[in-house]
Amino acid sequence: MTNSDNTTRIEHRIDTRERAGKNRHSGGVLWFTGLSGAGKSTLAFALEERLFRMGYQVYVLDGDNIRHGLSSDLGFTPVDRTENIRRVGEIAALFADAGFICIAAFISPYRDDRMAARRAAMGNFHEVFIRADLSVCEGRDPKGLYRKARAGLIDNFTAIDDPYEEPEEPSLVVDTSSSTIEESLGILVAYVTSAFTVDAR
């Protein structure tokens, strides 16, 4: 390698079209937002499995693989939540660029934060509102967090003492108060099939 070899930088990456051609679907971000207990993670992992079996390249980002790793330095104050969602938005965009359908499942209560994640994905962003009434979520309380929040043991808990700003124009709404998991999954698969499948070459 001589000096002159470096004067022209090799930057021709594999572009998204080529990746989509190989995978038979485009990459993009499915952003699940909703209250704690609405069913985001449950649906995200079930959808990941379903799509994988159908041949999609798909990966879930959620509190589990983010909060224990990349964002282990962050708490749950509004500032830290915003920074956490900013990071997730950037990573989801990288996965989309790499050709994946990236399912990001986070409460992500603030509209501005979700807007930032949308901008990071540069057009390949689908906001999915996983909706359930607070009373339903609180009744489920799968992690006992609402009980703790009501007892004052957790601060800044969404919909208790911190706001949840509902999506204004989501790409899709899945209401888990009125739909079963299986029905919700059917809605999601139909959406993905329509939004992400590329034509056979």
Add this chain to the structure above:
Amino acid sequence: MTNSDNTTRIEHRIDTRERAGKNRHSGGVLWFTGLSGAGKSTLAFALEERLFRMGYQVYVLDGDNIRHGLSSDLGFTPVDRTENIRRVGEIAALFADAGFICIAAFISPYRDDRMAARRAAMGNFHEVFIRADLSVCEGRDPKGLYRKARAGLIDNFTAIDDPYEEPEEPSLVVDTSSSTIEESLGILVAYVTSAFTVDAR
């Protein structure tokens, strides 16, 4: 209550073995470390293209797609470099978990930081030392950074006024002082073919 105490772990239903079976290769991190001008990004993008054409799922993380996005809040002080590499290590680990060969091309001058990236990848980590003598790198100086560092216009520049800690037991060494780009690429492809290919089912 620590930061991550109120997130519970929900397991991915698709495991790494299944992803490897689908892709016909395992996922993992190829971590390129070396001086500025050693050829890390050049080789990373060339390797990405070569592997993609061979059918691999592969993606490059480098300063370009990290520093402008996820780490846009960080500078180049030792503390910020460490935080940058920590984040990259966590993201590379997610890509590996998703079944990708993730090529991370960063100077990553500190041994402890690379060790943290290795831990994040939980065993799927291959340290690749892209080696070239400082005099060779400085002679190439593709971005004019060494000139600026020598003139005192850039602080904390690796190998000028900040240390580069060489890998002690790298998985692979590619010496770009003595090998052409094409030769270096051949060495890298041979390594990947041997380290990442899974048996046909």
